[in-house]
Amino acid sequence: MSQQQKVLILGGQGRIGRSVAEDILKHTNAQVTITGRTQKQIVSQPNLQFLVLDLAELKRLREAIKEANLVIHCAGPFHYRDETVLKICLEEKVNYIDVSDHRSFYRKLIPYKEDVRKAGITAILNTGIFPGISNSIVRQGVEQLDTAETIHLSYVVSGSGGAGITVMRTTFLGLRHPFEAWIDGQWKTVLPYTKREVVEFPKPYGKTGVYWFDMPETYTFAESFKVKNVITKFGSIPDFYNHLTWITAHVFPKSWIESKKGIEFFSKVSYNMTSVTDQFSGIGVAMRAEIQGIKNNQKALYSSSMVHQDTAFAAGCGTGSIAQYLLEGKINQPGVYPVEQALSTDLFIEAMQNRGIKIDQQMIAQD
Incomplete structure (x- = not known):
């Protein structure tokens, strides 16, 4: 029997972080740990636990990341964040996802693409809705x-x-x-x-x-x-x-x-x-x-x-589906990528169908 995989969600008490956790708990058997600087009341359920953690506490942050198979960075706003979490994931060889939403953060992380590739881990940025x-x-x-x-x-x-x-x-x-x-x-x-x-x-x-x-x-x-x-x-x-x-x-x-x-x-x-x-x-x-x-x-x-x-629910579906595919090994693409470079259309369609999200599309010929 394979060992249960562990997901660490940084900033998991916010609305987006909770939605990501809910999606992963619904679509995988992983154990999910959400973090926050102070503990708020969370609904007790199987495979979900809470860890008090400030991202400035680098030693404790590293210990938490070391225990995980996948880290999901939801602690925005990302205008104020740097590459620290990705660097620790790189050093500990742990897959990484974030819900970053600004190019300044993307530019801080993309220079690590080759180092991340050599480490054999996958980092996918800009997930969500x-x-x-x-x-x-x-x-x-x-x-x-x-x-x-x-x-x-x-x-x-x-x-x-x-x-x-x-x-x-x-x-x-x-x-x-x-x-x-x-x-x-x-x-x-x-x-x-x-x-x-x-x-x-x-x-x-x-x-x-x-x-x-x-x-x-x-x-x-x-x-x-x-x-x-x-x-x-x-x-x-x-x-x-x-x-x-x-x-x-x-x-x-x-x-x-x-x-x-x-x-x-x-x-x-x-x-x-x-x-x-x-x-x-x-x-x-x-x-x-x-x-x-x-x-x-x-x-x-x-x-x-x-x-x-x-x-927020839809954002959870976007990030949670990528987490699911990384845990299942359906995405295994060492390096640092935005979503469109890492998630195939076939997997995207499957994820949206499984989550009840409908995409309407049409092609119109023009003169």
Whole structure:
């Protein structure tokens, strides 16, 4: 009888971390340990335990990682994190996943790709819903075309998304600086929360405004798919949150969103507001990917979309499915990768079907 595998979820008490744990417990027989700086009450269930752990306690962090078969880093915001956890996983030869959602963190980890490959472990970054499931939706579409030229990926979240205050912090951190986007085959500077577009999402969302937003996919898709354009846009429901975010990004003094105190203030105010509006708007997510390219020597537009009533649950599915496949040995690709370079479309389709997440897709020939 094979030994029970062990999963360590750092930052596992947050809404995303708990959703990841729930998915792994449902779809594997692994023993899951979630960590946090202080212990909150968790529902007692088989194969789940808690460990008080501060990531700054490097000796205890190493001891915990050494005991695991897989480490999942959920302790954001990742703007403030460095490569410490990956380095320890590398030294202890333990597979690694994270739910990072900013290119600055990706850039800190990707230089370790060759060392991680030599160590024989797999590290997969940017898992979750967006980034995460979004990456696989785009890969699926690119594979349907003979040549892909433009990727346009839009996301919308209702209220808080049920994902907690950390996601609020991430949103406001994403407003601080212009970023580089891949446009016409070169990197061009884009201002966050500009160039509003109205995108048709699946019901119940319908037409909703989205804006330029810095996502890891903006950066990784250019390498993964060799396309000319990568556009990533984000919006909120109700729409007045979009206008408030725009005002925060473009009207308030820049110093307000460049300080930790300012970020914390905006995050807490927004979280308190969504605590009220979530009751009416829900906490769901919708994504729409449109990929322009060539199919059978003719211009074509591939579009796909997904919707789920619980953003945090969907994020748990995205990360949990990759954890499942690593534990089962279905993913064994030593090195450091974003999701679209590590998860095959066949495995992605299987994971979504097993979790009841439907991806609608269509191909339209264009004149």
